[in-house]
Amino acid sequence: MRSFAVPMQISLIAxxxxxxxxxxxxxxxxxxxxxxxxxxxxxxGELNAERSNAILVCHALSAxxxxxxxxxxxxxxxxxxxDGLIGYGKGIDLDKYFVICxxxxxxxYGTTAPSSIDATAGKPYGSRYPWPAIEDMVHSQKILxxxxxIEHLHAIAxxxxxxxxxxxxxxxxxxxxxxxxTMAAGAAVPVQGIAWHIIGRKxxxxxxxxxxxxxxxxxxxxxGLQVARMVGHMTYLSARALQSxxxxxxxxxxxQFEIDSYFEYQGRKFAAQYDANSYxxxxxxxxxxxxxxxxxxxxxxxxxxxxxxxxxxFDTDWLFPVVEVERVENAMVANGTPVHHERIASPNGHxxxxxxxxxxxxxxxxxxSDVSLPARLELP
Amino acid sequence: MRSFAVPMQISLIAxxxxxxxxxxxxxxxxxxxxxxxxxxxxxxGELNAERSNAILVCHALSAxxxxxxxxxxxxxxxxxxxDGLIGYGKGIDLDKYFVICxxxxxxxYGTTAPSSIDATAGKPYGSRYPWPAIEDMVHSQKILxxxxxIEHLHAIAxxxxxxxxxxxxxxxxxxxxxxxxTMAAGAAVPVQGIAWHIIGRKxxxxxxxxxxxxxxxxxxxxxGLQVARMVGHMTYLSARALQSxxxxxxxxxxxQFEIDSYFEYQGRKFAAQYDANSYxxxxxxxxxxxxxxxxxxxxxxxxxxxxxxxxxxFDTDWLFPVVEVERVENAMVANGTPVHHERIASPNGHxxxxxxxxxxxxxxxxxxSDVSLPARLELP
Numbered sequence: 001m002r003s004f005a006v007p008m009q010i011s012l013i014a015x016x017x018x019x020x021x022x023x024x025x026x027x028x029x030x031x032x033x034x035x036x037x038x039x040x041x042x043x044x045g046e047l048n049a050e051r052s053n054a055i056l057v058c059h060a061l062s063a064x065x066x067x068x069x070x071x072x073x074x075x076x077x078x079x080x081x082x083d084g085l086i087g088y089g090k091g092i093d094l095d096k097y098f099v100i101c102x103x104x105x106x107x108x109y110g111t112t113a114p115s116s117i118d119a120t121a122g123k124p125y126g127s128r129y130p131w132p133a134i135e136d137m138v139h140s141q142k143i144l145x146x147x148x149x150i151e152h153l154h155a156i157a158x159x160x161x162x163x164x165x166x167x168x169x170x171x172x173x174x175x176x177x178x179x180x181x182t183m184a185a186g187a188a189v190p191v192q193g194i195a196w197h198i199i200g201r202k203x204x205x206x207x208x209x210x211x212x213x214x215x216x217x218x219x220x221x222x223x224g225l226q227v228a229r230m231v232g233h234m235t236y237l238s239a240r241a242l243q244s245x246x247x248x249x250x251x252x253x254x255x256q257f258e259i260d261s262y263f264e265y266q267g268r269k270f271a272a273q274y275d276a277n278s279y280x281x282x283x284x285x286x287x288x289x290x291x292x293x294x295x296x297x298x299x300x301x302x303x304x305x306x307x308x309x310x311x312x313x314f315d316t317d318w319l320f321p322v323v324e325v326e327r328v329e330n331a332m333v334a335n336g337t338p339v340h341h342e343r344i345a346s347p348n349g350h351x352x353x354x355x356x357x358x359x360x361x362x363x364x365x366x367x368x369s370d371v372s373l374p375a376r377l378e379l380p
Numbered sequence: 381m382r383s384f385a386v387p388m389q390i391s392l393i394a395x396x397x398x399x400x401x402x403x404x405x406x407x408x409x410x411x412x413x414x415x416x417x418x419x420x421x422x423x424x425g426e427l428n429a430e431r432s433n434a435i436l437v438c439h440a441l442s443a444x445x446x447x448x449x450x451x452x453x454x455x456x457x458x459x460x461x462x463d464g465l466i467g468y469g470k471g472i473d474l475d476k477y478f479v480i481c482x483x484x485x486x487x488x489y490g491t492t493a494p495s496s497i498d499a500t501a502g503k504p505y506g507s508r509y510p511w512p513a514i515e516d517m518v519h520s521q522k523i524l525x526x527x528x529x530i531e532h533l534h535a536i537a538x539x540x541x542x543x544x545x546x547x548x549x550x551x552x553x554x555x556x557x558x559x560x561x562t563m564a565a566g567a568a569v570p571v572q573g574i575a576w577h578i579i580g581r582k583x584x585x586x587x588x589x590x591x592x593x594x595x596x597x598x599x600x601x602x603x604g605l606q607v608a609r610m611v612g613h614m615t616y617l618s619a620r621a622l623q624s625x626x627x628x629x630x631x632x633x634x635x636q637f638e639i640d641s642y643f644e645y646q647g648r649k650f651a652a653q654y655d656a657n658s659y660x661x662x663x664x665x666x667x668x669x670x671x672x673x674x675x676x677x678x679x680x681x682x683x684x685x686x687x688x689x690x691x692x693x694f695d696t697d698w699l700f701p702v703v704e705v706e707r708v709e710n711a712m713v714a715n716g717t718p719v720h721h722e723r724i725a726s727p728n729g730h731x732x733x734x735x736x737x738x739x740x741x742x743x744x745x746x747x748x749s750d751v752s753l754p755a756r757l758e759l760p
Contacts, residue, residue, distance in 0.1 A: 231579055
């Protein structure tokens with residue numbers, strides 16, 4: 001087995017994405033069904049004979065099923081979104097674990113989305129696509145695992161919206177996995193994040209070209225989405241990172257602030273590859289999740305969850321401040337659940353879980369190495 | 381004289397606003413001249429025979445010259461924007477001081493603005509209105525004071541953008557006043573504020589109806605301005621205030637978040653009374669001001685300022701964090717200027733200077749009562 005201390009030079013070649021086709025469709029929590037429905041997913045590493053080494057990874061708002069590696073050296077500009085944490089010899093070590101990630105309902109990376117063609121209507125779903133809940137994301141992952149014959153997970157891991165899915169798993173399917181890992185996530189988005197999200201969605205919805213969500217006959221990206229992305233981007237950055245990376249510096253000899261130029265670039269890049277209907281739906285699902293409201297208390301929400309838990313928070317994360325992670329921690333501790341809350345000091349705010357692998361890897365390595373692989377599952 | 385300790389029951393009846401008409405126009409720093417040009421201003425209290433008791437108040441982004449009192453009980457819904465601090469027996473006591481406030485160039489409350497009719501063209505200036513600098517605001521106030529025969533000020537006071545004007549006064553006309561008071565203001569907006577401002581301006585400018593700034597033939601307010609105001613509003617609120625005032629609460633029996641409903645109300649109210657061209661111009665002026673960049677260092681910027689200085693900061697203000705106020709303080713201290721930096725703990729963030737008069741009044745009262753009125757000015 002490769003040791004974490006030895007840097008890997010071999011880059012992972014990812015297998016092509018796979019599709020699970022649900023002919024009978026997928027029924028959303030609020031009642032609508034889309035049929036047929038495709039779930040796009042990727043897997044990494046090998047499922048062991050006991051089917052006991054599977055780790056489900058849940059992705060965040062703008063990510064997808066492509067967690068690690070490059071499809072080929074030429075095809076991928078950058079490796080998967082959690083490549084720094086997942087790979088041979090990395091924090092989630094593919095020598096030991098089989099990793100699965102599925103594109104969530106609502107998102108536009110292969111799973112049936114608002115931009116997908118509704119064969120019956122002969123045009124994209126657009127405004128007719130349901131507004132998914134976090135439960136739908138978790139449910140779609142459960143369906144996939146069932147179809148793959150994976151009856152138990154070693155762990156579920158995710159950051160931000162992905163971490164919220166992990167907590168929803170613990171509330172909905174507390175027997176299905178041995179351990180969970182969340183980063184930069186709580187059981188509900190605090191009001192400051194909600195307010196920014198709402199403002200971003202208003203920008204998209206007030207773009208004259210948005211047309212209530214039926215805009216697919218116009219090829220250009222929506223300006224509203226570009227600017228909404230800038231708002232989102234701000235919530236991922238700490239004041240300290242903004243100051244050190246940009247400060248009040250101007251771009252070259254111009255009077256344009258560097259932060260302005262950077263946001264224009266990032267906003268345009270994002271809007272060219274992400275869909276506005278997906279953005280407002282996935283983000284709204286994040287805002288709507290509130291395990292405390294749903295169950296009366298967080299302790300009640302996690303009443304049946306007794307697995308080992310790693311909660312990772314970042315001191316400069318103001319979307320999910322440390323105190324929000326502590327609320328989850330306290331509820332689980334009160335339930336007698338074995339929780340480790342790793343408080344990490346980092347300059348990079350919410351996005352630390354996507355940037356500072358030297359900071360997050362030791363906590364994950366320690367947590368996973370301390371868990372004996374479950375033996376209770378039999379071969380099918 | 382009325383004592384601060386005795387609450388005043390007599391409400392101030394404000395005199396009607398006055399206009400100074402500059403027939404030759406006003407020349408903006410970047411070269412353009414608008415002629416004729418009106419400066420709208422208000423005065424409160426009485427100028428003493430020595431003309432030595434005048435205090436200039438500088439207003440912030442969305443405010444105007446109407447600082448205190450009501451015009452009549454019927455006419456004004458609410459008293460002037462700093463009524464809690466300025467009045468008979470209040471922190472800036474009209475029994476002692478004569479207060480002047482002028483609507484700044486760019487703003488849309490009586491001073492010639494982008495929405496004002498350009499008589500030559502027979503339509504509003506719109507996109508042709510210059511982009512003012514903070515220096516223009518200060519310069520317009522200086523012109524007004526000159527015309528009023530006020531050759532020296534007892535003090536200049538302001539919060540936020542108003543406080544930035546005060547600091548610009550100290551840099552541009554260091555001999556003109558005896559003392560200055562700033563609240564929630566620094567010598568430059570830090571990058572986090574700039575980023576939010578830029579995002580707000582992009583929202584306005586990308587509103588299809590904005591039309592580059594020439595939208596006055598459309599009567600309805602711009603949606604872009606409504607949403608931009610929500611962004612601005614967010615920068616004035618602390619996370620703590622958002623949490624205690626709104627949290628994740630829903631509006632009545634609906635699923636709409638209360639913060640959403642509140643922002644919609646505030647955004648619509650603001651856009652109905654404020655002009656988009658004014659908003660982007662006044663805010664951009666705020667972002668462009670950078671005394672350090674302009675003078676090489678803050679110590680150089682304030683090299684000639686030796687008057688008494690009160691800097692007030694709020695621990696939950698993240699638009700102008702305490703550390704930004706400390707930079708001004710340190711520069712003045714290094715210059716040997718008598719500075720008092722009052723650090724106030726408050727839940728209300730940047731807007732504390734407009735809300736918590738019980739917190740800010742003692743600092744102002746102490747500061748002003750400790751200054752002997754200047755005797756160096758003669759009657760004209």
